[in-house]
Amino acid sequence: MDKIVVNNLTKDYGHGRGIYDVSFTVKEGEVFGFLGPNGAGKSTTIRHLMGFSKPQKGKAAIDKLDCWKKHGQLMKEVGYLPGEVALPDGLNSKGFVHMMQGLRNAQNQQLIKELLERFQLKMTGDVKKLSIGEKRKLAVVAAFMNDPDVLLLDEPTSGLDPVMQEVFITFVKEQKEKGKTVLLSSHIFSEVEALCDRIAIIKEGKIITVVDAEEVKHYKRKTFEVTFQSKEEYDRFQKEPFEFREVNPDEHMLAMVVEDRQTNQFVQASSGYKITKMVEHQQTLEEYFMHFYKSDRTFGGI
Numbered sequence: 001m002d003k004i005v006v007n008n009l010t011k012d013y014g015h016g017r018g019i020y021d022v023s024f025t026v027k028e029g030e031v032f033g034f035l036g037p038n039g040a041g042k043s044t045t046i047r048h049l050m051g052f053s054k055p056q057k058g059k060a061a062i063d064k065l066d067c068w069k070k071h072g073q074l075m076k077e078v079g080y081l082p083g084e085v086a087l088p089d090g091l092n093s094k095g096f097v098h099m100m101q102g103l104r105n106a107q108n109q110q111l112i113k114e115l116l117e118r119f120q121l122k123m124t125g126d127v128k129k130l131s132i133g134e135k136r137k138l139a140v141v142a143a144f145m146n147d148p149d150v151l152l153l154d155e156p157t158s159g160l161d162p163v164m165q166e167v168f169i170t171f172v173k174e175q176k177e178k179g180k181t182v183l184l185s186s187h188i189f190s191e192v193e194a195l196c197d198r199i200a201i202i203k204e205g206k207i208i209t210v211v212d213a214e215e216v217k218h219y220k221r222k223t224f225e226v227t228f229q230s231k232e233e234y235d236r237f238q239k240e241p242f243e244f245r246e247v248n249p250d251e252h253m254l255a256m257v258v259e260d261r262q263t264n265q266f267v268q269a270s271s272g273y274k275i276t277k278m279v280e281h282q283q284t285l286e287e288y289f290m291h292f293y294k295s296d297r298t299f300g301g302i
């Protein structure tokens, strides 16, 4: 079942800024990644999903509820972590948590206690004076405090230290196991790789592609840097049917791309040569997606 449906969502802020005909769906129980460079339209899309902004065209719906028309209900029900955490004046952390409990009708004190412990929140001091990471942790607690079925997380780990990033990733994995539906925007490829079932790339306000995370993993290719004992061996290997990326005759080194299905062929071919060094490099999700980010590419054909 589709839990989140976005159809031709458009908001034109002028001068080529905004989002244009953005469409995608997130299935129940799915973790959906939203990747894209700065200014691509991730937060704008997420804000429309929370009903903060009226679309000029198209529609966003969560649980079949129109996000603009049912903003009030969604504010109570959906777990939202904003990209920029702005906290109110004159409250300490305890006061803020208390206020959010009221707004979100969060009754489960045990859950709130667990969240505060897990994210190691100190409950003293004015929220305005908290560090960026502490503010974000407080916002995480607010987003999860009523155990919502749908979570919209806008760059959730930005500002968190590496230990807290890990805590957060483990936490979201548990939410996924519990069947929660998560839309997560991020710039951190490892986080997306660890969590997401599908990944959308947005650029200049348009969705460029939506890919299955498993497909990306299977697509993985390796680069091997092989150094041969002699120039003759080095010359001879170049007749083998591999895609050579780099040739270095001085060091008798060849770098080649080997697809997973070619691994056996590569191992067999290599055994007939005198090799002094072999370095393997696995293509990461980052490398896979990086070409979508580069500004000098057109995406018409993708």
Ligand SMILES: Nc1ncnc2c1ncn2[C@@H]1O[C@H](COP(=O)(O)OP(=O)(O)OP(=O)(O)O)[C@@H](O)[C@H]1O
Pocket (backbone or CB within 6 Å): 013, 017, 018, 019, 036, 037, 038, 039, 040, 041, 042, 043, 044, 045, 083
């Ligand atoms: N309220 C607004 N008024 C005018 N322009 C806006 C407004 N909100 C966003 N924009 C513009 O829309 C574009 C998309 O912004 P958005 O914040 O959605 O990007 P983003 O993908 O979240 O980027 P980042 O990775 O930096 O958070 C940007 O060019 C931004 O300047």
Ligand SMILES: [Mg+2]
Pocket (backbone or CB within 6 Å): 042, 043, 044, 083, 154
């Ligand atoms: Mg943003």
